[in-house]
Amino acid sequence: MSSPDAPPAGVAPRRSDRSPWNWLLVLPVVVPLLVPLFNRIEPTLFGWPFFYWFQLLMVALGVGTTSIVYLVTKRSKTERLAAGRSAERDEGR
């Protein structure tokens, strides 16, 4: 997360995409690839073998984790504007 009074470099404010929350994204990438985990018929759900409904569930895992990471790492518009303005001001100095 950037803060408006972080020291800007040049015209573009210095920011970072790093966040511990990003590690959450490992989950929906790794779990759908662990094929032995779900490569079976039982338990079935509404007639669907486990193999199919489990992978459908992974869609929800993907949506859930990316939404969480987006929400907690989001920069507010005022924050973004302020960072840009302070960078511009420093440039003019």
Add this chain to the structure above:
Amino acid sequence: MDGVNTVELTIFIVFFILVTVLGFAASRWRRGDNLMHLDEWGLGGRSFGGWITWFLLGGDLYTAYTFVAVPALVFGAGAAGFFAVPYTVIVYPLIFLVVVRLWSVSHVRGFVTPADFVRSRFDSPGLALLVAITGIVATMPYIALQLVGIEAVLKTMGLSGEGLAGELPLIIAFVILAIYTYNSGLRAPALIAFVKDGLIYLTIIVAVIVIPAKLGGWGVIFGAAQDKFTAAGAGGVILGGPGQLGYATLAFGSALSLFLYPHSITGVLAAKDRNVLKRNMSALPIYSLALAFIALLGYMAIAAGTTPVGTDGNTIVPRLFDGMFPSWFAGIAFAAIGIGALVPAAIMSIAAANLFTRNIYKEYLKKDATPANEAKVAKIASLVVKLGAVAAILFIDPQFSIDLQLIGGVIILQTLPAVAVGLYTRWFHRSALVVGWAAGMAAGIWMLYNVPRMGPGGVVVRQHFGGSSFSLGKLGFDTTTTVYAGFLAVLVNLVVTAVVTFALRAMKVDDGVDGTAETDYTAEREDPSVRDLPDPLESAPPGVAGGAPSRG
């Protein structure tokens, strides 16, 4: 079956005319005085917001060919064909952090293509040329395959005459598409994507409710599929032991390659800001949900006893709709597939034209090209690309395009070290990237060459280019396990690139000047350094690629 179904055909044509009108109207929006529309439909200062990006990227990535080929694969092979679902689930978290960096640096430096980025980042027009050519070669057969999607629908409606006259509907469809893309640029597919996806979702929802009810429920559908595979002695509703690693590597490799395709990057760069992209990474998996149901249409076809038209497996889904729906609704479903082919074909041809104009024409053929020259060349290139696709389908066996597209997925992956890894680090040496690219390319094509296609009963139908599952037994391992060839090829590429980089760094070989600054990669739309990208077809690029002065 020989007669033409007039109800289906009439509805199909009505939708096609509607879309054609929209395609041409899209260009008029730009010339109008209404600023709101200007803002929305131009790619320039007026980039696409959340909804349009969702429809555009969804329409771009989930193509008509996917909609006919994935269920056809499930129909034939069972669980192995379902890889498309994990593939399109893992892709979004995988690239969540990567695409926003690409968006930022492209908007600060004015990059329009991935090759623009590579040229500036690694100070190497040669490497950029390789990336551009790889992108064009991988995209061309993909465009041709969209025609295979339309063809499957036309055949089912009974329009399968012999010779050139029989192909006339296909030619007309593509010529119209070519003209309005030429005319309206990226705004045409963006607008048409709304119609396409609306029809696709409608068709899927109805199919998922109506067809299982008619067939006696999901249990019956999966049961029929299991019986078929047991009787055939091949395939199955779950994976066999040796196929599991192949399933996971194919899903992973395909996910890595999806956003390296030029048409994906065109869609990404058209977004308004980083948040639009991040929100879309959460919202796009809704298409994967739809894709899962589409894949299962393959099992429904088994349960319903559907047979393809002739030997064309791709007609399975249209034939299923034909048998299950009243003609008027089958017509709507066919229109969904037909229009579904137009959106990606348009975006792909624009992306290929951009690569040609920016990284080949301007770089090597006419260095002093004016912006007007460039725009003109891009528009003509987009026409040539589409005519090439039609010619490829008409005059060469469509199987050739399918084989080429298979290779396309493997070769586009070879741009990963330069484009995707390059967004994070400049440690790889530019010359090492060229060597790694060549090694990965050679390894990938060699592996694909050594994949035979097996027919029923383990008979080899074709010796070479029979699929993308490479058997590790070929490397001398005592196993029947298969791995996705592209995955192995990109590993070869990465290892070679790293080793050669070590050597070149030890010898202190010059690695050029980075044309980008670290702060470029996190820039937000509100920053003074961020600029608007041009519409790929309507206006000129802002200066030469990487020509912006280095800051910071």
